[in-house]
Amino acid sequence: MANGQDSGPPGTELDMPALNANKKGFLKNERDNALLSAIEESRRRTFLLAEEYHRESMLVQWEQVKQRVLHTLLGAGEDALDFSQDVEPSFVSEVTAPGRSALDSVEVAYGRQIYIFNEKIVNGHIQPNLGDLCASVAESLDDKNVSDLWLMVKQMTDVLLVPAKDTLKSRTSIEMQMEFVRQALGFLENSYKNYTMVTVFGNLHQAHLGGVPGTYQLVRSFLNIKLPGPLPGMQDGEIEGHPLWAVIYYCLRCGDLNAAMHVINRVQHQLGDFKTWFQEYANSPDRRLSPTSENKLRLHYRRVLRNSADPYKRAVYCLIGKCDVSDNHGEVADKTEDYLWLKLNQVCFDDDGSSSPQDRLTLPQLQKQLLEDYGESHFSASQQPFLYFQVLFLTAQFEAAVAFLFRVERLRSHAVHVALVLYELRLLLKSSGQSAQLLSQEPGDPPTVRRLNFIRLLMLYTRKFESTDPREALQYFYFLRNEKDSQGENMFMRCVSELVIESREFDMLLGRLEKDGSRRLGVIDKFAGDTRAIISKVALEAENKGLFEEAVKLYELAKNPDKVLELMNRLLSPVIAQVSAPQSNKERLKNTAVAIAERYRSQGIAGDKFVDSTFYLLLDLMTFFDEYHAGHVDRAYNVMERLKLLPLSQDSVEERVAAFRNFSDEVRHNLSEVLLASMNILFTQYKRLKGAPAGTQGRAQRTLDDRDTQLRGQARALITFAGMIPYNMAGDTNARLVQMELLMN
8 A cells, every 4th residue: 555655647757758858849849830930920021011112112103104194195285185176187107217216397497496596505605586596497397377476476575675573473464465465466467468468469450559659559459359349338438439447447457557547637527526536546655545535436436336337437436446345346357367456456454444344355354255255166276276376375375375286286396486485585474383284274373364384395395206316305405494393303404314214325415434434525514514413313313213234324424433332232242143154144244343443443432431342342252153153163262261251260250250240231142152152162172182092191191181171170160150140041051051061071
């Protein structure tokens, strides 16, 4: 019983070691599972982070592409999305042959004038008249519509002696608007006088031109063609067989008040008070009767003439008295130019309170009527784009006129250069934000004011040819040198950087580095004093787009050795362990790196100490691998020995581990390959040692034994080093190192 009390369960003492072993195995298993779980969690987080970065990068790129697409669509205006409207044919093929210019003959002609203009500016000469330069293009085109367009632009912009500091304030001032109306009337009157002359001299037999040369005789001859013989309803006075009021009207239509006065003086007995009113009108600097006279004329018109059968008489009274502004006088003003001339004559600028709203027409009212109430469909703008452009431009709606003409592809170049002329004269109202539509309204502006997105206009225009004709695109971007985007970035620099990246014409545009380190000038040097800032901007853009080799060249041009070496380190790191082959990626990068190293050493250029040392270490490692792959194991061993990167004795392991902490990621990335190559070199030397002839004795044998011991010691040092460094190498690196080390024992 005593023995029974002392004894426990059967086999307890015998199983204790097994329990301890099981416990140790369980703990080891738990520890391994914890490590594996931590590794798996780290891997999962790394992949999630990489996916997130990739997604954000793709979103940024898509946003940029989306902006380009939207800019193109919005650049054509909202109507561009209406596929039902008539589309103007394009004179330029949508597909340009590779290596050929994307510019058509008209665009080339304009581009030549822009080059001349910019040359004068950058060389410090007196700034030429851009309008005259562009108008000279029209002369070579033999297109009357284009010639008239530039005559109109020249006439309407000839209003300022000094460029306005505040364009909006200047454009909306009464004085400026009055001047615009005077210039528009002058253009319409000169055009009509030329038209009458062409008509008369083209029909001399019917015109019966004779008498003293002048507007009166010209009008008489013109009426012989236009109104042959007496017409019903026009018998309210005659002069030499022609309707009196028709003669007065056409003298006014040709802009000759003296000729009209000549007619009035000859028949003054038929006109009553009209002669007095007309004399006052003709002598007024702004073509306006006094309030008293105007009220008398309007009263006479309402009582006596409103229902007159003579449309010319009604039209003349409405011109002189600026009355009955709702009457379009369709019998007389049967063409758009005539209607426009009549309405501009009726525009009032002062509000004396004596006129009722229905008898008063302001310029903003006329602008709204033409742009919004009537619009493009009323004027058949798609069939007659020049006419609608004229309607808008002559009513000082420059931005709307340019935006409309820009949408007609075959006329786009004309629109852009009209905008450039307005911009240089500081007459163009620009959008405050680059993201705005091509034509937009902004809060705080008068209701009829529109603004043009000038930056987008130029960028849309140059997009067609910037990849094939970067020099010409650069000329246009120079106009943006004083413009900034919403982030405050200079638009000239931004456009130049995008142009260089798009066209890849780095050497031509930005210059290039010669072998001696000097810089050959590029096209950009003519336009910018501080070319280094622009080159740095382009280099950064290239770097952000992953064009590292191009960025290296650009940073060299910008004299930024830190970035040059930093990017070269990034480029060299993935290829240094590869086998060199002619025309390979490694060979190209190696030649670039060696050229940089030689140039920097000869010129005493050095970057940041850490980046600099990494660069030269990577070059040395490249030499190491070249020797290794060529089978020159002893040379490779000597290179590695000089680099002191790896421990070649047990005593130097801790020192090398400590030094390893200071190496960059570009060096660490190659650690696995460096260790494997070094171990392979030791193993090769070991096999060669073992293959020495048998029977060696004495000192020679001791030397071989010492070398054998040294090689095995070096292999163990590499194994120890690989296990101590705080860096995760490729999964099978340690196994392969251990395998080769075991083969040496």
